[in-house]
Amino acid sequence: MKKTKKQKTKRLGNEKGIALLWAYTVAVFSFTVLTGLHQLSITDLKNNAVETQRVQALYLAEAGIDKVLTGVRNDSYTPISNQALGTFGTYSATYASSSNLITATGKVGNVTVKVTAQVDLGKTMPPGVKGAVTAQYNLNIASDLTIDGRDHLASGALNGQNAGYYGIAYLNQVSSDNTVKVGGFSESPTVSPFNPAVVNDLDTNDDNISVNAVLGLAEESTVLDQYKSLNAPTDLSNSVYYYETTGTSETIVMGTQQNPWSGILIISDPNNNASDIELQGYMKGLVIVDNAKLNGVTIVGAIVGMSPSESAIRTGANQQPNPEDGLGGGATASQVLFSEAVLKNLPEITGASYVPKPTVKSWASSENGSNRLKKTVVS
Incomplete structure (x- = not known):
C-alpha cells in the first residue's frame, strides 16, 4: 500500500515537471515570435518611411525638371539650387544647352533622387519652304x-x-x-x-x-x-x-x-x-x-x-x-x-510655327548614385 502511494506521488511529480517544461517552451516560442513580429513591424515602418521619402524626392526632382523646362521654353532659364518645396525637402536643377540635358535632384532626409531629362527642342523649318x-x-x-x-x-x-x-x-x-x-x-x-x-x-x-x-x-x-x-x-x-x-x-x-x-x-x-x-x-x-x-x-x-x-x-x-x-x-x-x-536656327519670330517648342522626350532616375528607374520614353 505504501509502495503504490509513492509511485503515484512520483508520477505526479514527473507530470508537473513535463507541464512546466512545456509551459516554458511555449513561453519562449511565443516571446520569440512576438519579438520577431515586433522587429518586422519596425523594419516595415522604416522601409515605408524610406519609400515615402523616395517618392517625395522623386516628385521634387520632377518639379525641378518642370521649372527648368519652362525657363528653356521662355528663354528665361536660370539654374536652381536647393530650392525648398513646402516642408518636404529641396531640389536643384540645371540645363546643359550643349547636350540639351536637364539634370535635377530631389532630397528628402537622407534620400536623394537624381533625374536626367533629354530635351527635344522641337526645331522645324518655316512651312513655306518646300525646297532649296x-x-x-x-x-x-x-x-x-x-x-x-x-x-x-x-x-x-x-x-x-x-x-x-x-x-x-x-x-x-x-x-x-x-x-x-x-x-x-x-x-x-x-x-x-x-x-x-x-x-x-x-x-x-x-x-x-x-x-x-x-x-x-x-x-x-x-x-x-x-x-x-x-x-x-x-x-x-x-x-x-x-x-x-x-x-x-x-x-x-x-x-x-x-x-x-x-x-x-x-x-x-x-x-x-x-x-x-x-x-x-x-x-x-x-x-x-x-x-x-x-x-x-x-x-x-x-x-x-x-x-x-x-x-x-x-x-x-x-x-x-x-x-x-x-x-x-x-x-x-x-x-x-x-x-x-x-x-532650323533662324531668328525667332513670336507666333511663327517654326519657333522651337521644347519638350522632354526621355528621362532616367537614380537614387543616391545608383540606378533605380530605367529610362522612360515620353511620347
Whole structure:
C-alpha cells in the first residue's frame, strides 16, 4: 500500500515537471515570435518611411525638371539650387544647352533622387519652304545656276548625316537651260531633264503666297510690322529685315563669303509686286521675295518666291555682280544650297510655327548614385 502511494506521488511529480517544461517552451516560442513580429513591424515602418521619402524626392526632382523646362521654353532659364518645396525637402536643377540635358535632384532626409531629362527642342523649318528654291508660280532659271537640295552645313559644306530636301518646288511651270543644275536628297545636281525625285510639284491647295503663310503666322498677325522698313537693307546679322518696297530693278548686295549676311530677309509689298529685285553676294538664312533675279549669289538655306502671276525666281542681271561675292570676280554663277541647320536656327519670330517648342522626350532616375528607374520614353 505504501509502495503504490509513492509511485503515484512520483508520477505526479514527473507530470508537473513535463507541464512546466512545456509551459516554458511555449513561453519562449511565443516571446520569440512576438519579438520577431515586433522587429518586422519596425523594419516595415522604416522601409515605408524610406519609400515615402523616395517618392517625395522623386516628385521634387520632377518639379525641378518642370521649372527648368519652362525657363528653356521662355528663354528665361536660370539654374536652381536647393530650392525648398513646402516642408518636404529641396531640389536643384540645371540645363546643359550643349547636350540639351536637364539634370535635377530631389532630397528628402537622407534620400536623394537624381533625374536626367533629354530635351527635344522641337526645331522645324518655316512651312513655306518646300525646297532649296520654292516658287509659288513659275521658275525661269538659267545662267550658271546650281540648286542643291542635299543637306549642307552652315559653312556650305555637304552634310552626309541628313538626307536633305527637294531642289526645286514650283506651282505652275519651270524653264531652264543647260547651264542649270538641280539636285536634292542624295542626288547630285544635274542638268535638265531633272531627276523627278528632286522636284516638288506643289498642289494648288498648297497656297503659301503671303509672307505670313511662309513663316507659319496667322494671316491676321501684325507681328512682322516691327521689322518693316522702307529703306533697303545694308547689313543683316542673325536678324529679321522686312524691306517693304514697290520698286523695280533694285539691287541688293548681301555680303561676302568672308562676311555673309544671316537671318531672314523679306523683300515684298502687300500685293507681292516688288519685281526684278536683283540679289548678289552671300547669305546664310531664308530669303523671301515677291520675285527676284539671282546674279552672282550664294544662299545657304533657302529662297521662296511668292509672285502669283509671273516668274517668281529668275536668273539674270540688272548690273554686274559684286566682285567679292566669293564666286570669282565678275562671275554671274549663282548657287542655292539647302541647309537644315540654318533653317532650323533662324531668328525667332513670336507666333511663327517654326519657333522651337521644347519638350522632354526621355528621362532616367537614380537614387543616391545608383540606378533605380530605367529610362522612360515620353511620347
